[in-house]
Amino acid sequence: MSEAAGEEFAREQDGFDYELSSDGSTGGFENFFLPGDSDINGASRPIMEEEIQEASDTGFQPVEFQCAGDALTAVVNNDNDWLDCADLDQLSEIWHPDSAPETWADINSDWPDEEIELFGAATTSGTFDYWTEEVVGELRVIREDFDGTEEDDEIAQGVAGNEYAHGYLPYAYYDNNPDSVKALEIDAGDGCTAPSLEAASEGSYPLARPIFWYVNQQKLQENEALQEFMRFAIELSGDRSIVSEDIGYVAMNDQEVQENLDRLEAAIDGDLSEDEAIPSMN
Known part of the structure; x- marks a missing residue:
């Protein structure tokens, strides 16, 4: 979203210059925004209370704008023929350190007695x-x-390269590469739901999540270009x-745009x- 906004704005505003860093x-938050070094931080999860306090200690108020929605997508290898729909308990069992099954058969005896290879977001990522x-x-x-990375294509390549692999990706990446891996439907107790923008927008997909921009209010007040x-x-x-069509996120509706x-x-x-500055905290 930040890249698209920067590119589109630069096309319309001759001389506009910006720096974009992909750090998760x-x-x-930790390296640039909270110390007061950046104007905006894109985030795939809400800001935390301790981060708001750190910004306050630095001397500014973060202002939150939800800019999109996503359907976080659990994926397996295309040759995986034993799992089409996973419930949240199964996913938790796979990823929790207290259970940490070594093989698929450790979860279900009918599944292959083969080691699970896991790929996911790096610990610096909001997706993590x-x-x-x-x-x-x-x-x-x-x-x-598990293999953690900030690069979605590395997760997809890892899962695609091992029949017994599993990982998770933003829907936008999966939607643009639907043949590389197999998306799992998710069951949160009301039946299996496939990831899609429609399901995320309607709220029926269990792993639907908001995407945010956080802006330094002090810098915002001082900088007309910002x-x-x-x-x-x-x-x-x-x-x-x-x-939706180019990036693969749920677009904001007219009311949400006006509220922002x-x-x-x-x-x-x-x-x-x-309270008004951070709606997700209310």
């Missing part, structure tokens, strides 16, 4: 935080013997042709309470 949500909290059941708790960029980016977040624009103007004017 948590890495971006989301997966551990929502799937494993404990934030940042996970078995150690203000104009954020107005543009928020409008772009409602453009289905870019967000209203929050932006309130943040610029200084007329925004701490």
Whole structure:
């Protein structure tokens, strides 16, 4: 989303220059945003209370804008013919350090007695935080013997290269590479649901999650170029042709776009309470 917004804004604004770094949500918070070195942090999970406090200690208020939705997708190798739908308990069992099955047969005796090879997000990623909290059941708790990376293509390649592998990806990556790996349906107790933008938008897909931008309010108030960029980016977040068709995320609806624009103007004017600045905390 940040890359698309930057590229589109640069096309319309001659001379606009920006720097974009891919460090993962948590890495971006810790290394750049919370110390006050960056204007914006893209995040695939909500900001945490301790991060809000760290920003306050630095001297600024973060302002939250949901910019898209995602359907985080659990994947297996295309030759996996024993698992089409996984429930959350099964996924938790696979990834939790207290259970940590070595083979598929350790989960179900009818499944292959072959070692499970796991691929997932690096610990600096917001996707890692989301997966551990929502799937494993404990934030940042996970078995150690998995291959972690910030690169989605490395996860897909790893799963594609081993019949007994398993991992998880943003839906946007899977949607653009649907033949490389097999997506699992997810059962949270109401039956199996396949990952899709429609299911994520409707709320029926269990691993639907929001995608955010967090903006430094102090820098926002001081920088007119940042203000104009954020107005543009928020409008772009409602453009289905870019967000859904090109990127593979759920676009924001008209009401959500307007709420974000209203929050932006309130943040610029200084007329925004701490609760209003971070809607996900309410």
